[in-house]
Amino acid sequence: MRIAVINPNSTRAMTETIALAARRAAAPSTTIIACQNDDGPASIEGHVDGALAVPGLLRAIAAAEDDGADAFIIACFDDTGLDAARSLATGPVIGIGEAAAHMASLVARRFAVITTLSCSVPILADNLARNGLAALCCGVRASELPVLALEADPEAAGRRISEEITRAIDEDGAEAIVLGCAGMADFAAELAERHGLPVIEGVAAAIKLAEAAVSLGLRTSKLGGYAPARPKPGGFLRAAGPFVP
Amino acid sequence: MRIAVINPNSTRAMTETIALAARRAAAPSTTIIACQNDDGPASIEGHVDGALAVPGLLRAIAAAEDDGADAFIIACFDDTGLDAARSLATGPVIGIGEAAAHMASLVARRFAVITTLSCSVPILADNLARNGLAALCCGVRASELPVLALEADPEAAGRRISEEITRAIDEDGAEAIVLGCAGMADFAAELAERHGLPVIEGVAAAIKLAEAAVSLGLRTSKLGGYAPARPKPGGFLRAAGPFVP
Amino acid sequence: MRIAVINPNSTRAMTETIALAARRAAAPSTTIIACQNDDGPASIEGHVDGALAVPGLLRAIAAAEDDGADAFIIACFDDTGLDAARSLATGPVIGIGEAAAHMASLVARRFAVITTLSCSVPILADNLARNGLAALCCGVRASELPVLALEADPEAAGRRISEEITRAIDEDGAEAIVLGCAGMADFAAELAERHGLPVIEGVAAAIKLAEAAVSLGLRTSKLGGYAPARPKPGGFLRAAGPFVP
Amino acid sequence: MRIAVINPNSTRAMTETIALAARRAAAPSTTIIACQNDDGPASIEGHVDGALAVPGLLRAIAAAEDDGADAFIIACFDDTGLDAARSLATGPVIGIGEAAAHMASLVARRFAVITTLSCSVPILADNLARNGLAALCCGVRASELPVLALEADPEAAGRRISEEITRAIDEDGAEAIVLGCAGMADFAAELAERHGLPVIEGVAAAIKLAEAAVSLGLRTSKLGGYAPARPKPGGFLRAAGPFVP
Amino acid sequence: MRIAVINPNSTRAMTETIALAARRAAAPSTTIIACQNDDGPASIEGHVDGALAVPGLLRAIAAAEDDGADAFIIACFDDTGLDAARSLATGPVIGIGEAAAHMASLVARRFAVITTLSCSVPILADNLARNGLAALCCGVRASELPVLALEADPEAAGRRISEEITRAIDEDGAEAIVLGCAGMADFAAELAERHGLPVIEGVAAAIKLAEAAVSLGLRTSKLGGYAPARPKPGGFLRAAGPFVP
Amino acid sequence: MRIAVINPNSTRAMTETIALAARRAAAPSTTIIACQNDDGPASIEGHVDGALAVPGLLRAIAAAEDDGADAFIIACFDDTGLDAARSLATGPVIGIGEAAAHMASLVARRFAVITTLSCSVPILADNLARNGLAALCCGVRASELPVLALEADPEAAGRRISEEITRAIDEDGAEAIVLGCAGMADFAAELAERHGLPVIEGVAAAIKLAEAAVSLGLRTSKLGGYAPARPKPGGFLRAAGPFVP
Structure with missing residues (x-):
């Protein structure tokens, strides 16, 4: 194939x-x-x-x-x-984007999306509403990390995303996390282990x-x-x- | 301006x-x-x-x-x-499209959209859902009139649109009609008079x-x-x- | 007319x-x-x-x-x-009320309403739900300013509304503001300039x-x-x- | 009490x-x-x-x-x-109106409302949307019987309501019926027996x-x-x- | 009966x-x-x-x-x-659960549910969505009190529930409270008096x-x-x- | 695996x-x-x-x-x-059930479900509402074929399902079909070819x-x-x- x-x-x-x-x-x-x-x-x-x-x-x-x-x-x-x-x-x-949300809905009842900049939040929220999966999404959160920052200082970036995951769990009731940027893919496994919940990457x-x-x-x-x-x-x-x- | x-x-x-x-x-x-x-x-x-x-x-x-x-x-x-x-x-x-829907919502509690071909129906329905006005839309109906047919035989086209308006009133409870194609603009006044309800054109x-x-x-x-x-x-x-x- | x-x-x-x-x-x-x-x-x-x-x-x-x-x-x-x-x-x-919300939806993807007292919040929220525009409203906030306070001490009132606009932007993701009281009309231009977003008055x-x-x-x-x-x-x-x- | x-x-x-x-x-x-x-x-x-x-x-x-x-x-x-x-x-x-809908939702998963004239349909539909029970309502149908007709010729009126109940069951999947007019109360028991489903009257x-x-x-x-x-x-x-x- | x-x-x-x-x-x-x-x-x-x-x-x-x-x-x-x-x-x-929500919707426009542990929150939220009453529910909050704690130290439990009611009123705009556990029934009257709003128990x-x-x-x-x-x-x-x- | x-x-x-x-x-x-x-x-x-x-x-x-x-x-x-x-x-x-709906939503904007008996319709509709995919489902239709009839007379069963697909396309605007019973799996390929649209089986x-x-x-x-x-x-x-x- x-x-x-x-x-x-x-x-x-x-x-x-x-x-x-x-x-x-x-x-x-x-x-x-x-x-x-x-x-x-x-x-x-x-x-x-x-x-x-x-x-x-x-x-x-x-x-x-x-x-x-x-x-x-x-x-x-x-x-x-x-x-x-x-x-x-x-x-x-x-x-x-839709792929990550579909997979999240198979392993959790509520998932949150962590994206890069806040200008993406309405776009992702609209997409989720359009494909129905907004019903299971408890929040789209911006890490305010530009794409380049992910590569420039991965350690700091990982910390920032991790903080936002903590908030998504505590404030929104997130049971799984969708990483809303392809550049975040390398963080998925470590974040899943640290936070003890599924972390899904879109590609x-x-x-x-x-x-x-x-x-x-x-x-x-x-x-x-x-x-x-x-x-x-x-x-x-x-x-x-x-x-x- | x-x-x-x-x-x-x-x-x-x-x-x-x-x-x-x-x-x-x-x-x-x-x-x-x-x-x-x-x-x-x-x-x-x-x-x-x-x-x-x-x-x-x-x-x-x-x-x-x-x-x-x-x-x-x-x-x-x-x-x-x-x-x-x-x-x-x-x-x-x-x-x-959104303009016609906003104006319809000011003069009726439920409006229907009459468009040209059925391939447009999902696009218009998605747009209405996205801007919230789907809450007042009781149906998006295709007349199955291609744009060119509107100009080629306006009398037949008018009859076709009129039939669909009758259905929208009888089957969907439409109180106003949005004409879903700029090419239908010239029919608006006559259709409003014939059917006794507001008919709204988008341009x-x-x-x-x-x-x-x-x-x-x-x-x-x-x-x-x-x-x-x-x-x-x-x-x-x-x-x-x-x-x- | x-x-x-x-x-x-x-x-x-x-x-x-x-x-x-x-x-x-x-x-x-x-x-x-x-x-x-x-x-x-x-x-x-x-x-x-x-x-x-x-x-x-x-x-x-x-x-x-x-x-x-x-x-x-x-x-x-x-x-x-x-x-x-x-x-x-x-x-x-x-x-x-509906007029301001319709206009806001033409210049922003998410708008917040700032009203006077919290007893109005459910009424405004119900109205928005009823006309579909709740889909674009990210919050109805009370300034807890009674109508008379708007005239008695406009400067303090303006500060109070401005604080609530800051929260609507930061906490709710508001991209435009609807002023939910006719008595707030005179503040619109200054607030738009200060906060750098559309501020809409209903009359x-x-x-x-x-x-x-x-x-x-x-x-x-x-x-x-x-x-x-x-x-x-x-x-x-x-x-x-x-x-x- | x-x-x-x-x-x-x-x-x-x-x-x-x-x-x-x-x-x-x-x-x-x-x-x-x-x-x-x-x-x-x-x-x-x-x-x-x-x-x-x-x-x-x-x-x-x-x-x-x-x-x-x-x-x-x-x-x-x-x-x-x-x-x-x-x-x-x-x-x-x-x-x-709300009372009948609340009770219907306790004995059926989907209920239909049969009202008098079609001018009431949007009002009842809006009320149901407002109190959330629209989620269980599969249709608001007008019998086109004016209130006075209910008393003038009860037999004919009963037949008319019964026809509409048949449609609600067949076309809308109704599992219970709410009678949308106090004047229909006397028909409830007989209609429940004839159609074999709960028929609920509001008073x-x-x-x-x-x-x-x-x-x-x-x-x-x-x-x-x-x-x-x-x-x-x-x-x-x-x-x-x-x-x- | x-x-x-x-x-x-x-x-x-x-x-x-x-x-x-x-x-x-x-x-x-x-x-x-x-x-x-x-x-x-x-x-x-x-x-x-x-x-x-x-x-x-x-x-x-x-x-x-x-x-x-x-x-x-x-x-x-x-x-x-x-x-x-x-x-x-x-x-x-x-x-x-549904009984308490139906009754709450008759005496308030927005109600909050206070339950025991956070693992119940998604179940209760799903139930409310399913019966339509989510439209009137402004929040399902966990007190994090296990059922046994309610009996072991009722005074402390009452304080904890009371704190959560204060938050539900202040943060969610709750106008009535549904107690989401049968074990909380004995607190209802006192909480209603203390907070000045209806408190509803399900049994x-x-x-x-x-x-x-x-x-x-x-x-x-x-x-x-x-x-x-x-x-x-x-x-x-x-x-x-x-x-x- | x-x-x-x-x-x-x-x-x-x-x-x-x-x-x-x-x-x-x-x-x-x-x-x-x-x-x-x-x-x-x-x-x-x-x-x-x-x-x-x-x-x-x-x-x-x-x-x-x-x-x-x-x-x-x-x-x-x-x-x-x-x-x-x-x-x-x-x-x-x-x-x-959810698997078929998720896959349908990847290849069509609106899908219909064809199930066996009408008693399943509310269950399937509730499930779709719960996982959000009701937003893309244009109808759940019963073929009124009991499971055993599928095996007893497959030719007749295939005709019955095919008729219902025709209606789903014509009346509901279905762009893909979900077969709502494992017993229908063998019909999928032929139905897809006959009707020219994706037909999805759950297992x-x-x-x-x-x-x-x-x-x-x-x-x-x-x-x-x-x-x-x-x-x-x-x-x-x-x-x-x-x-x-």
């Missing part, structure tokens, strides 16, 4: 980190095709960056599907362009859900909201695929 | 129809600057077209704001790119709400979800404006 | 303050007819005062409509008697929405919930108007 | 019917004090009638409490003036809930939303009572 | 406490049949204990119904096995609701969710009763 | 069907340990059967965990005893989600709602495991 993992931004270091996490999570028989959106912004912080990333993201997905990819991961916790990607692709498309969760969907023979529905766009001037010139059961 | 009305697609005839509706609705002291997204798809049908339209839409908004526009209308009933546009602009940004509604917001001195918040994006490679090179009270 | 602004209570000073705010917000071509409910309580604090105010409020609306008013503003943040007024009037009826918001509705030719639906009451002994002897498209 | 049952309208025949139903339901040790609102409209159909009924209803409640009533029933299925009555009274106040349900509340020593909270109004000119001159545990 | 009050656990002292509270609340003409589930766990703390208690609880209900009981109280605040009990019994079945509330339901001739619906199970090997060998109107 | 698949009922034929479906779905490296609850009812139809099945189900899960199982599938579409099982087990526990979905959870190192949280029960007389004598990160 071939899973395309698309970093919607153009920063190579992030693509490599994401690819590493994806390969670590993938089954031996899964081939990870990691790519990035060279036309996208250097990072995705907020709605404008997200919107600018989508056309390149869609092109990357179309190219990957033409190359035989069976499923697609959007490797940004905002689940950037998820609806459009589902309308375009024949195979399943999974966002890392790995998405890989496993994509493998699950492909194994089940599932493909994206082409009825209703994800009906394929017709090719048109200024639109997508490659016709979106039909539903293939 | 200068209001920029942006047609997110590249079809000139639609831009002209929208501009006409906007000018008809505008106050004498309002200048309507109608433009279109020449880089966008010929029409917006579903998520892929919508996503491809957003970068050009954002550039059009930035250009209009640089030219002194005070507010911005996104003239597609899907409210394409609304969050990104709000993160970019300093002035208020109004989508014609005009959006113009009046934009005038209201500008008159009140309101500008888009720059805290939280609409925090301005930082200029970055591959991102928006023009800095989004700060909040100007 | 003639807009009747009805103060549901009998205190002349409030009527004058409201009239002033209404005239300041109105377009040059709008005539503001400010009146008060001489049969109502001296102020509206809670459900009992509200209920006692409604019959006089309805008579004032009927009289204003007979005199040619095109739209009606209920100038109490509780939106006192809104459903009954809509059932009675032919023209649109706007409450200042002005309602005037602009009423102008918008009248310009669009909208009148209150007479189907379903707002069906006109039949004249009857002990009821309203003037027949409620039919729907006039 | 003394329970005041207030008919919010001024029609003596209805008051007598309600009193009869109340006495039939009451425990032997309960004294029913039935009264009517002579200042109210002849019947309550929609929001305007409801609003005009409230001041007289409040005076009736205050008088009954001064005379030693321990609890108060608002005998209109719209729960007319319920919040104001709770703010005024010291004892518990129960609306017959009797409210009497039992009022007896329950008084037996438990419960009185209306005076914190928050039901804080007592201060006596004021044009307001209620009798001070609302404090909370008496 | 005969009401069976079933303690789902096997601890005799609790059964006696519950029986005492039930008899204190019951009308003179009501016979309380208190029993316990000798096959159940010694106490119910969490989902496992609850699940293990249900078969014995169901047998106790079946035996009580065979012995002529008219209604059934499940005397655990978790409403253990409520759906199964309703599917089994012909008469009404009331859980003490008594359930007795009054059961009396109300039986007086109204209500029995559990046998349509839909509570359809009787067919007798089967390994299932319940006594057929669940049909609906008897 | 070892996954225990527990049929909560005692019918061997069903256990074998479930085991077959599980083995077909499992990865080569996964060992499926299928077992059944010999103490349970012959089938699970409604709440009583469900409740009686849980103690044996829990014992089966405990035994399987002692034998080294890494994850647990509850192979009944009602997700019987899911909360209790999660409180007991250290490894992840997945119900086949396979649960296997893939369990494999995903185990691969990710996830175990059930032991904070809050799933805190382990303490061993006690009449309770579970084996201590529930602690959280093992």
Whole structure:
């Protein structure tokens, strides 16, 4: 099985980190095709960056599907362009944000999300409301750690995230933690041990859900909201695929 | 006051129809600057077209704001790119879909939306859920009339919409009707008279709400979800404006 | 266009303050007819005062409509008697509470309401839930400033409101503020500047929405919930108007 | 124990019917004090009638409490003036609409409401949403029987209600039926037998809930939303009572 | 009328406490049949204990119904096995948790629940969401008092509960308190007086609701969710009763 | 990896069907340990059967965990005893009902569930509401096919399910179908092809989600709602495991 993992931004270091996490999570028989959106912004912080990333993201997905990819991961916790990607692709498309939330809901009754900056909080909260999992989310908390700080001083970053987890448990009743940034993946195991609760990282969760969907023979529905766009001037010139059961 | 009305697609005839509706609705002291997204798809049908339209839409908004526009209308009933546009602009940004729903909620306790094709139903339903007005919406119905059919045989189109309004009243308890496509604007008055209930068209509604917001001195918040994006490679090179009270 | 602004209570000073705010917000071509409910309580604090105010409020609306008013503003943040007024009037009826919330939802993703006393909090929260905008409201906060304190010591009052705005931003993630009392109108501009976010006052918001509705030719639906009451002994002897498209 | 049952309208025949139903339901040790609102409209159909009924209803409640009533029933299925009555009274106040819904939720997972005219549907639906029981209500259906038709031709009326119950079971999955009009009370037993499901009438349900509340020593909270109004000119001159545990 | 009050656990002292509270609340003409589930766990703390208690609880209900009981109280605040009990019994079945919440919603607009340990919070919150009354619940708070502590040092326990009530009023806007454990019943009156708001205990509330339901001739619906199970090997060998109107 | 698949009922034929479906779905490296609850009812139809099945189900899960199982599938579409099982087990526990809904939400915006008998509809609807996925479910439909009919006349059963899928698409806007009974698994592929949309079966979905959870190192949280029960007389004598990160 071939899973395309698309970093919607153009920063190579992030693509490599994401690819590493994806390969670590993938089954031996899964081939990870990691790519990035060279036309996208250097990072995705907020709605404008997200919107600018989508056309390149869609092109990357179309190219990957033409190359035989069976499923697609959007490797940004905002689940950037998820609806459009589902309308375009024949195979399943999974966002890392929704993937982490789905997995959390299988091992806890209430989970909290710890993200980087507070500007992401409304985006993540809206996404959770939209896919229904807000019913199990007891809080989206910002660590106020910018992505770069995660790499620059991992020890301090780990402490900051850990503090926020303590608050999520004490103040919100969190029973599991979703790490709301791919850059936090390396902290997951240690935080789970320190706090004694499941800590879930999105890239790995998405890989496993994509493998699950492909194994089940599932493909994206082409009825209703994800009906394929017709090719048109200024639109997508490659016709979106039909539903293939 | 200068209001920029942006047609997110590249079809000139639609831009002209929208501009006409906007000018008809505008106050004498309002200048309507109608433009279109020449880089966008010929029409917006579903998520892929919508996503491809957003970068050009954002550039059009930035250009209009640089030219002194005070507010911005996104003239597609899907409210394409609304969050990104709000993160970019300093002035208020109004989508014609949300505008019609807000106005309907002022004159009726339950309203129905009549749109063109059924592929739009989930998009409109999601938008209403997201802005809370789903609480007052008793149904989103597809007339299964493609946009072009509205112009090709207006009489037949009017009959089709009228039939669906009858159903919305009888089956859903609709007390007002929102016409879910700019191309239906010319039917509004006759349908209101025939059915004896308010019939609301989005372009005009959006113009009046934009005038209201500008008159009140309101500008888009720059805290939280609409925090301005930082200029970055591959991102928006023009800095989004700060909040100007 | 003639807009009747009805103060549901009998205190002349409030009527004058409201009239002033209404005239300041109105377009040059709008005539503001400010009146008060001489049969109502001296102020509206809670459900009992509200209920006692409604019959006089309805008579004032009927009289204003007979005199040619095109739209009606209920100038109490509780939106006192809104459903009954809509059932009675032919023209649109706007409450200042809902008006402020609708406008806030156009310029921010999450807004907080700052009201006077905590006894109003459940009433405002129920109103927001009822019109769907609770989905965007991150908190209704009481300043514990009685209405009279606003006029007696405006400087102290402004400080108190400002403190509560700081909390709404920090603790609730508020991106815009709705001032939940007509008496707070004069603080709006300064608070917006100090806190760097939109601050919305209800009387002005309602005037602009009423102008918008009248310009669009909208009148209150007479189907379903707002069906006109039949004249009857002990009821309203003037027949409620039919729907006039 | 003394329970005041207030008919919010001024029609003596209805008051007598309600009193009869109340006495039939009451425990032997309960004294029913039935009264009517002579200042109210002849019947309550929609929001305007409801609003005009409230001041007289409040005076009736205050008088009954001064005379030693321990609890108060608002005998209109719209729960007319319920919040104001709770703010005024010291004892518990129960609306017959909410009472029937609470009892239905104890014997079925989904219940439907069958009311008289379709103009009542939005009012009842809003009430259910407000008290949370909309979560268990699978439909509010209008029989389109005016109140008078219930008495004029009871056989035909019974058939009409029965037809609507069949639809509620078949189309909505109703497991119990709430009769949405005091005038339907006499049909309850026969309909329960014919359709083989619980059929609940509001006056009797409210009497039992009022007896329950008084037996438990419960009185209306005076914190928050039901804080007592201060006596004021044009307001209620009798001070609302404090909370008496 | 005969009401069976079933303690789902096997601890005799609790059964006696519950029986005492039930008899204190019951009308003179009501016979309380208190029993316990000798096959159940010694106490119910969490989902496992609850699940293990249900078969014995169901047998106790079946035996009580065979012995002529008219209604059934499940005397655990978790409403253990409520759906199964309703599917089994012909008469009404009331859980003490839902009973307290229903009664609270009749005397306050927002209520808080104070329970024993934090492990119960998600169970109670889920129950409230399921029966719709979460709409009126402003918080479920744990006192962190184990059941035994309530009896071991009642004075200290009362202080602890009182502190949590103060927080519920100040931080959550609680207008009434539901005591989320049968062992807290004896504190109710004093806490109501000290804090000046209604304090509701579940056993008594359930007795009054059961009396109300039986007086109204209500029995559990046998349509839909509570359809009787067919007798089967390994299932319940006594057929669940049909609906008897 | 070892996954225990527990049929909560005692019918061997069903256990074998479930085991077959599980083995077909499992990865080569996964060992499926299928077992059944010999103490349970012959089938699970409604709440009583469900409740009686849980103690044996829990014992089966405990035994399987002692034998080294890494994850647990509850192979009944009602997700019987899911909360209790999660409180007991250290490894992840997945119900086949929730599993199918989670997978459906990854490939469609709206899904419908087609179940056997209408008595299951409220149970499934409540489960979806509880885990948040009701937000994406456009209907739970009963085929009125008893489980045995599926095996007795598969051709007729397939036609009946197919008819209901057509209605779900036409009337509810379904974009994917969840088959709400393990006995329907064999129809999935043909129905997907005939109707051109994803058709999801629960046993396979649960296997893939369990494999995903185990691969990710996830175990059930032991904070809050799933805190382990303490061993006690009449309770579970084996201590529930602690959280093992």
